[in-house]
Amino acid sequence: MFSKILIANRGEIALRVIRACKELGIRTVAVYSEADVNSLHVRFADEAICIGASSSANSYLNIPGIISAAEITDVEALHPGYGFLAENPHFAEVCESCQIKFIGPKSDSMKLLGNKMATKEAMKKVGIPTVPGSDTAVKTKEDALAIAKIIKYPVIIKATAGGGGKGMRVAHNDVRLASAFYMAQSEAEAAFGIPDVYIEKYIERPRHIEFQILADAHDHIIHLGERDCTIQRRHQKLVEESPSPLLNSKLRKKIGELAVKGAKHIKYVNAGTMEFLVDQEFNFFFMEMNARIQVEHPVTEMVTGIDLIKEQIRIAAGDKLGYNQDDITFKGHAIECRINAEDPENNFMPSPGKIETYHAPGGRGVRVDSHVYAGYEIPPHYDSMIAKLITHGRTRNEAIYTMQRALDEYVVSPVKTTLTFHRRVMSDDAFLRGEIDTGYAERITQEAEI
Ligand code: ADP
Numbered sequence: 017m018f019s020k021i022l023i024a025n026r027g028e029i030a031l032r033v034i035r036a037c038k039e040l041g042i043r044t045v046a047v048y049s050e051a052d053v054n055s056l057h058v059r060f061a062d063e064a065i066c067i068g069a070s071s072s073a074n075s076y077l078n079i080p081g082i083i084s085a086a087e088i089t090d091v092e093a094l095h096p097g098y099g100f101l102a103e104n105p106h107f108a109e110v111c112e113s114c115q116i117k118f119i120g121p122k123s124d125s126m127k128l129l130g131n132k133m134a135t136k137e138a139m140k141k142v143g144i145p146t147v148p149g150s151d152t153a154v155k156t157k158e159d160a161l162a163i164a165k166i167i168k169y170p171v172i173i174k175a176t177a178g179g180g181g182k183g184m185r186v187a188h189n190d191v192r193l194a195s196a197f198y199m200a201q202s203e204a205e206a207a208f209g210i211p212d213v214y215i216e217k218y219i220e221r222p223r224h225i226e227f228q229i230l231a232d233a234h235d236h237i238i239h240l241g242e243r244d245c246t247i248q249r250r251h252q253k254l255v256e257e258s259p260s261p262l263l264n265s266k267l268r269k270k271i272g273e274l275a276v277k278g279a280k281h282i283k284y285v286n287a288g289t290m291e292f293l294v295d296q297e298f299n300f301f302f303m304e305m306n307a308r309i310q311v312e313h314p315v316t317e318m319v320t321g322i323d324l325i326k327e328q329i330r331i332a333a334g335d336k337l338g339y340n341q342d343d344i345t346f347k348g349h350a351i352e353c354r355i356n357a358e359d360p361e362n363n364f365m366p367s368p369g370k371i372e373t374y375h376a377p378g379g380r381g382v383r384v385d386s387h388v389y390a391g392y393e394i395p396p397h398y399d400s401m402i403a404k405l406i407t408h409g410r411t412r413n414e415a416i417y418t419m420q421r422a423l424d425e426y427v428v429s430p431v432k433t434t435l436t437f438h439r440r441v442m443s444d445d446a447f448l449r450g451e452i453d454t455g456y457a458e459r460i461t462q463e464a465e466i
Pocket of ligand 1: 147178181216217218219220222224251252291293303304454
């Protein structure tokens, strides 16, 4: 096992990794930007090194700065968290060439999974249903129109290098497709430096269901069930739960087995997530695989009792998974609400600033993963998520009622947060009945469908 790990991230996930390391007896090194000097991940790590100015480009994306910090502190391994450099194969290669173990998949897997279209092709080969669409990058408007003619409207244009819901556009007819095509290309170029886009059938009113994979370096792969991440705004998740109220045990088993088959086929190692869309007729389609720990991993931890961060570290250290698929049991129901410093009354506009009053909920069945406190200044430079509130109950209703009272207890002021949005969702009849699709959040906030 490693004796010292550097965490190349900030916020709640940096803190989450530090906590897992402490429980494993591993010393930790935090890196931070000038804006994060007062952050809890800096305070709770054994050592902390400033790696640059506030902007992400100068700090959490600054590869030479992070590698220097790792070398100075003599760490054996590095955990990338999510976002920033977590899925950057070049960064993983640099780590390995400096004899620093990257806690994540091999760089070859990251390269493949970074290209969503190539990944879909790989999954198709082992019989996993994928969303119908183009099998190469679509270069011209004419090609886009020809594909739409075959797969029929509505269609969605997506960036091959996509992530975070960026570079995606829906079109219902030829006229809209032409303009959406150019917009998606330029958005993809701006966000990922690669303008390539592809086209898929737009699945109407789908649910987003993903399977958590764990794979050790000894060809042993299992899944830890699903997470339902259907409640999204602009393709970004807001609420996640496990198990999905939609799946029965037969469908769960079927998709779970295919997810494992797909991960095996690409020789995946470490924690990963296979994402699927499920349509109104219960047809399911593979969308992409994420080569990192996900924001929403706690709901899986709550229902399986498995600490995913510790498993990531053990796998990177070369340990075998200590259990088989049949040993995985699911207990109760867990829900996560992402608390973002955004104003739901004002088009979810970011609301950075100083938190004057802060009170986190507690009690039975409540978990809060957060890096903020009273007096904390939310920097404007990064993602707006300030906390994840997770509840667990014996049944879905129990998890929801616990969430309702935890949301009532939660005080964050004067910055605006998504707490108000979540309070509304948790008492909404359609949500209580489990009748949701990916357009749900926008409908209840009365925004346009896309
Ligand atoms: P990203 O990597 O940017 O998060 P994903 O491919 O994971 O993008 O898609 C994010 C979300 O966009 C999905 O959860 C779903 O809501 C929507 N989406 C993506 N592809 C389709 C599709 N073919 N039909 C309908 N919705 C889609």
